[in-house]
Structure formats: structure tokens, C-alpha cells
Amino acid sequence: MKILVMVKRVSDPNVMIRVSADNSSVDLNNVKMAINPFCEIAVEEAVRLKEAGIATEVVALSIGGTQSQEQIRTALAMGADRGILIESEGPLESLTVAKLTQKIIEEEQPGLVILGKQSTDTDNSQTGQMLASLMGWAQGTFASKLEISGEKINLTREVDSGLQTLSLSMPAVVTCDLRLNEPRFASLPNIMKAKRKPLDVKAAGDLGVDLTPRIKTLMVETPNERQGGTVLGSVAELVEKLKTEKGVI
Amino acid sequence: MTILMIAEHDNKSLKEITLNAITAATQIGGDIDVLVVGENCGSAAEAAATISGIRRVRVADHACYNGQLAENVAALIQTLAGDYSHIMAPTTTSGKNILPRLAAALDTSYFSDIISVESADTFKRTIYAGNAIETVQTADSIKVMTVRGTAFELAAQDGNAPVEVVSEVTDLGLSSFVSEDLAVSERPELTSASIVISGGRGMQNGENFSILEKVADKLGAAVGASRAAVDAGFVPNDMQVGQTGKIVAPDLYIAVGISGAIQHLAGMKDSKVIVAINKDPDAPIFQVADYGLVADLFDAVPELEQAL
Ligand SMILES: Cc1cc2nc3c(=O)[nH]c(=O)nc-3n(C[C@H](O)[C@H](O)[C@H](O)COP(=O)(O)OP(=O)(O)OC[C@H]3O[C@@H](n4cnc5c(N)ncnc54)[C@H](O)[C@@H]3O)c2cc1C
Numbered sequence: 024m025k026i027l028v029m030v031k032r033v034s035d036p037n038v039m040i041r042v043s044a045d046n047s048s049v050d051l052n053n054v055k056m057a058i059n060p061f062c063e064i065a066v067e068e069a070v071r072l073k074e075a076g077i078a079t080e081v082v083a084l085s086i087g088g089t090q091s092q093e094q095i096r097t098a099l100a101m102g103a104d105r106g107i108l109i110e111s112e113g114p115l116e117s118l119t120v121a122k123l124t125q126k127i128i129e130e131e132q133p134g135l136v137i138l139g140k141q142s143t144d145t146d147n148s149q150t151g152q153m154l155a156s157l158m159g160w161a162q163g164t165f166a167s168k169l170e171i172s173g174e175k176i177n178l179t180r181e182v183d184s185g186l187q188t189l190s191l192s193m194p195a196v197v198t199c200d201l202r203l204n205e206p207r208f209a210s211l212p213n214i215m216k217a218k219r220k221p222l223d224v225k226a227a228g229d230l231g232v233d234l235t236p237r238i239k240t241l242m243v244e245t246p247n248e249r250q251g252g253t254v255l256g257s258v259a260e261l262v263e264k265l266k267t268e269k270g271v272i
Numbered sequence: 273m274t275i276l277m278i279a280e281h282d283n284k285s286l287k288e289i290t291l292n293a294i295t296a297a298t299q300i301g302g303d304i305d306v307l308v309v310g311e312n313c314g315s316a317a318e319a320a321a322t323i324s325g326i327r328r329v330r331v332a333d334h335a336c337y338n339g340q341l342a343e344n345v346a347a348l349i350q351t352l353a354g355d356y357s358h359i360m361a362p363t364t365t366s367g368k369n370i371l372p373r374l375a376a377a378l379d380t381s382y383f384s385d386i387i388s389v390e391s392a393d394t395f396k397r398t399i400y401a402g403n404a405i406e407t408v409q410t411a412d413s414i415k416v417m418t419v420r421g422t423a424f425e426l427a428a429q430d431g432n433a434p435v436e437v438v439s440e441v442t443d444l445g446l447s448s449f450v451s452e453d454l455a456v457s458e459r460p461e462l463t464s465a466s467i468v469i470s471g472g473r474g475m476q477n478g479e480n481f482s483i484l485e486k487v488a489d490k491l492g493a494a495v496g497a498s499r500a501a502v503d504a505g506f507v508p509n510d511m512q513v514g515q516t517g518k519i520v521a522p523d524l525y526i527a528v529g530i531s532g533a534i535q536h537l538a539g540m541k542d543s544k545v546i547v548a549i550n551k552d553p554d555a556p557i558f559q560v561a562d563y564g565l566v567a568d569l570f571d572a573v574p575e576l577e578q579a580l
């Protein structure tokens with residue numbers, strides 16, 4: 024079975040971003056970029072399935088600018104076999120990303136597609152669900168445990184009230200939550216090897232998908248900053264303030 | 273405008289977050305129908321019928337909706353979608369699972385976790401872990417979105433709407449429910465509690481959370497956690513507050529042994545009053561806390577409990 028794993032280039036999640044002066048977007052000039060942390064978990068899971076002899080090949084797909092090749096190389100250094108970049112300048116909506124991915128799936132015929140549960144830039148949490156829908160496949164979102172036996176996936180999901188376990192028919196789409204695994208660090212030899220692994224680049228415009236945006240971003244603004252308050256000397260003082268000054272207890 | 277609201281429920285009862293989402297729907301305006309999908313979900317449907325200002329409750333009750341499987345529920349909603357201009361759900365793991373799937377099936381865009389309604393086609397939502405807010409607009413004819421509970425007041429429950437049965441059964445057979453492992457707690461739910469006390473890595477282990485629970489019991493509070501505390505196995509995943517966990521905005525949030533990473537702040541910085549207890553005076557949590565105690569939590573928390 025082939026696994027397609029999706030990796031997205033995002034700003035480093037630990038870097039504070041700034042809104043552009045004209046309030047039209049987030050200013051990403053000179054911001055350190057990285058692989059979306061949830062995508063690292065997705066790659067790790069795919070590579071483990073290959074190491075366990077369940078998957079035969081792991082293909083890493085990214086959709087974005089030329090520089091997204093860096094994130095594909097990260098996936099290759101972690102153990103993916105080859106990469107595909109659908110090149111497109113400028114941000115793409117999730118539905119478009121899902122439609123472009125559908126084209127790759129039709130070509131590659133994977134038995135499983137693994138994505139992150141969420142991009143840390145857009146906080147969308149939707150691409151995997153949309154892709155499963157377009158394919159008419161089962162979906163296992165927010166996965167914290169995944170076992171494959173035969174044509175079925177036994178999948179545990181992190182839900183608001185605890186954990187839910189489902190059985191999914193394959194082919195399927197899975198999105199990873201934080202607890203699915205702990206991604207490995209790529210070793211230097213593997214980083215070197217990854218440079219020689221195949222990476223195929225396709226232009227988004229050549230795949231027969233309508234790329235016209237459906238969503239207009241009218242404004243991007245900075246939320247109200249919270250002001251730090253006072254450091255108190257004692258628990259008694261804290262209780263007093265919460266009772267009389269704020270009336271919250 | 274005609275709006276379909278997907279109710280959040282556990283078959284027996286309606287989850288309060290549905291009432292927050294209804295307020296968002298009311299701000300869009302027009303008729304509001306509430307859809308309850310589940311197995312043996314009659315009492316949840318009855319509870320939904322008491323929501324003020326709604327036109328009707330539609331209920332789809334069938335074994336194939338056990339576990340609210342995204343494939344079956346999205347397919348069901350798709351059969352009803354033609355009647356509606358907006359299809360909405362509260363932002364929960366269920367809403368986030370089902371609605372994007374529905375949106376793609378309808379070839380329409382989806383907005384996740386809106387925090388304000390600007391007009392019938394324009395909404396605000398947060399991006400980059402809450403460090404920016406975008407205003408987005410769509411011309412799609414059916415607008416699909418989830419709604420952040422803490423951003424909207426609760427709708428009232430003094431109504432008596434009719435309950436109509438939806439007889440369509442959409443069993444795609446793609447997935448099936450196996451089991452669930454649900455958190456049982458006497459305390460209020462994290463996302464609707466008016467006081468939340470959360471512990472982080474500083475708690476050192478799961479047993480130590482009992483000192484937070486004692487405070488919680490005195491205050492009628494819910495107990496939450498940072499990702500580090502969940503990852504370390506101190507407490508279960510449903511307690512995680514943050515960008516990728518639950519978003520809370522209680523009247524009082526007490527962060528104990530939590531450093532205040534961007535991703536944690538994303539889940540609690542809209543709380544009315546924030547208290548931080550941390551032994552490191554430079555911990556970033558103090559930059560957002562109204563009141564800070566630079567102290568060892570193992571001294572300060574029991575002392576706090578005594579003082580209440
Ligand atoms: C993709 C992604 C998503 C994430 N999502 C989330 C999320 O949803 N929620 C979340 O919380 N995090 C999230 N994180 C993790 C986040 O970046 C931080 O790693 C995490 O919040 C740290 O948890 P912590 O504050 O408990 O631990 P630490 O940062 O280790 O802080 C522990 C604190 O406890 C204090 N302390 C220790 N002992 C004591 C004591 N005896 N008395 C008093 N104070 C003490 C220390 O001074 C320190 O400040 C995410 C990260 C990534 C990359």
C-alpha cells in the first residue's frame with residue numbers, strides 16, 4: 024500500500040507574527056518558516072507504517088510556493104520516499120488544496136492519506152475532511168492511535184469528551200492529533216540522502232482545477248493586547264482582590 | 273435567510289455550546305432550524321425544542337448515527353441543505369469533523385470557529401494562534417461554518433418549537449463506531465465553566481492535580497491543563513486548553529505551573545480575570561495575568577484552598 028502524506032510550509036509556530044501595516048495580511052517577510060508541526064506527526068506515522076511493513080511507499084505532497092520544497096525535503100529526510108510539489112504562488116483556500124490533492128490521488132492511487140489535524144497559521148482544521156468528502160472515503164480526524172489490519176483501520180480520536188474509537192474502511196483519510204506519535208529528528212546522513220530523493224514539481228494551473236478564490240479577506244487586525252497586572256505578595260491578598268476588586272469568587 | 277444549526281448533544285442532553293452558537297445564528301437573522309442527529313436522541317431533541325426563537329427542531333434518530341460518524345451525518349445534512357442559506361454548528365470536535373466534509377460535498381467554502389458575525393456573508397475568525405483576527409467574506413450560496421462558543425452569549429430556553437422527524441437514512445457504511453472512553457466528572461464542563469483552574473508541567477504528575485481539584489470543588493470550577501501536562505500523561509486529552517485543545521473564556525482563569533506559551537494563551541486569553549501561580553518571575557504567563565503570585569505552587573495552592 025502506498026501512503027500519501029501532506030506537508031505544509033507555515034511560519035514557525037513559536038515565532039510571534041505581526042499584522043501588516045495596511046491591515047491586509049500577516050507580514051511574513053523575514054519570518055522563520057517551518058513544517059507545520061501536525062504534518063511532522065503525519066510523516067512520522069507514515070514512515071512508521073512503512074517500517075512496520077504495512078506501507079510500501081510514502082509520498083510527501085506539498086502545495087505552495089517553490090520554497091515548500093524545503094518542507095518536502097524535511098519529510099524525505101524523515102523517511103518519505105519521494106516528493107511532489109504542486110507549485111502555486113499566493114495562498115490557496117482549503118477547498119482548492121483538497122481539489123488539487125484529489126488530482127494527485129487519482130494519479131497515485133494511495134490506500135491511505137495522512138494529514139495534520141490543523142495548520143498552525145490558518146487554524147483551519149478542514150483540509151482532510153474536505154479531501155475525504157471529495158474522494159467519498161472514510162475519514163478519521165484528530166487521531167491519537169492508528170492500527171491497520173487488512174482493509175480496515177482501527178482509529179482512536181481525541182474528542183471533546185475523551186476518546187472515540189472507530190473502524191474505517193480503506194482507502195481513507197486520517198488527520199493527526201498531537202498524541203499520535205513523537206516525530207523523529209532527521210539524522211545528518213538522512214538529510215544528505217533526502218537531497219537525492221526524487222521531487223516532482225507540477226504547476227497548480229496544469230491540473231484542471233479552478234483556482235479562483237471564493238473567500239475574500241477584507242481585513243486582518245491585531246487583537247486587543249492584554250495588559251499584565253500586578254504581582255501580589257501573598258495568597259491572602261489574591262483572595263481579597265478576587266473577592267472585592269473583581270467580584271469573581 | 274434560513275439557517276440550519278447542528279445541535280451538539282450526547283443523545284440524552286443538549287450541550288450548552290449549542291445555545292452560544294444559536295446567538296450567532298440570531299445575529300445573522302432569519303429562520304433557524306435546529307437539527308439533532310443521533311441514536312436514541314429524543315431527549316436531546318426535546319431539550320432543543322425549548323431554545324427560544326427557533327422555527328423548528330428536526331430530528332434524525334437512527335443506529336447509523338451512533339457516534340455521530342462524519343460520513344453519515346454529513347451525507348444526511350447534504351440531503352437537507354437545499355433549504356438553507358447557512359449551515360452552522362458549534363466549534364466542537366464533532367462540528368469540526370462534520371461541517372468541512374459537508375462543505376466540500378456542497379462545493380462551498382467553510383469558515384472554522386468564527387468569533388463574530390459582521391453580516392450574513394462576513395465573519396471574523398482568529399488565525400496564528402489568536403495573534404491575528406481576519407475578516408472574511410464569501411459569495412457562496414450556502415455558507416457553512418462553526419462558531420466559537422465563548423464568543424457569543426447563551427440563547428434563552430423558554431421556547432416550545434415543534435419537533436419534526438427527518439426520515440432519510442444515510443448509511444454509507446464507510447466507518448463504524450467501535451467504542452468510546454469518556455471522561456466522567458462531577459465538575460462543570462471546561463468550555464462553559466465560569467471558573468477554570470489549570471495545571472501545567474509544574475504539577476509534576478497526575479496525582480498532584482488533586483490539589484487543584486480541591487480548589488475547584490470549593491469554587492465550582494472546572495479543571496484544565498496545558499499540552500505539556502497532557503503529553504506527559506498527567507491528565508487526559510479532553511482537559512487540554514489552547515490553540516489545538518479547548519478554547520475557554522471564564523470569568524476567572526487560574527494558571528498553575530504553566531509557563532504561558534503562545535499556544536496555551538490562544539486558549540485562555542479572553543478570560544475576564546487571569547491569575548498565574550508560577551515560581552519563575554519571568555514566565556510569560558505573567559504578561560497576561562491580572563494577578564500573579566511568584567511562588568511554589570505546592571505552597572500557594574493548598575494555601576489558596578484554605579483561604580476560600
Ligand atoms: C502545534 C502545537 C500545538 C500546541 N498546542 C497547545 C495547546 O493547545 N495547549 C497548550 O497548553 N500548549 C500547546 N502547545 C505547547 C506549548 O508550546 C507549550 O509547550 C506548553 O503549553 C507548555 O506547557 P507548560 O506551560 O505546562 O510547561 P512548561 O513550559 O514546561 O512550563 C512549566 C512551568 O511551571 C513552572 N513551575 C515548575 N515547577 C513549579 C512549582 N513547583 N511551582 C510553581 N511553578 C512551577 C515553571 O516555572 C514553568 O513556567 C502546542 C505546541 C505546538 C508546537
Ligand SMILES: Nc1ncnc2c1ncn2[C@@H]1O[C@H](COP(=O)(O)O)[C@@H](O)[C@H]1O
Nearest residue numbers: 029030086138139141142147148149150
Ligand atoms: N498547502 C498545503 N500543502 C500541503 N498540505 C496541506 C496544505 N494545506 C493543508 N494541508 C494539510 O492539511 C492539514 C490541515 O490543514 P488545515 O485544514 O489548513 O488546518 C495540514 O496539516 C496539512 O497536512
